[in-house]
Amino acid sequence: MQHDLTIGGILVSPFLAYALIAFLALVALRVVFRWVRFGRFVANPPxxxxxxxxxxLAIVVVLL
Incomplete structure (x- = not known):
């Protein structure tokens, strides 16, 4: 179990770090999605x- 992160004397939930990791993974995947033209395969890309x-995010939380 992760403990709270201390950033500048402020306690931050580890969930925020997990959310940031998942967001960075999504940004990397968006490059792939643009290359594959992901929008053609789904009705609502966003x-x-x-x-x-x-x-x-669920995968990051389970694995970390």
Whole structure:
């Protein structure tokens, strides 16, 4: 179990670090999505990316 992070004397939940890791993974995946033209395969690309972000966040939380 992760303990709280201390940034500048302020305690920060480790969940925020997990959310940042998942966001950075999503940014990397967006490059791939643009290369594959992901928008052609889904009806609403922003909604699909939001769902992928939630899945990435769940994977990060489970693995870390």
């Amino acid at each position: 909604l699909a990316e939001a769902g992928i972000y939630i899945c990435l």
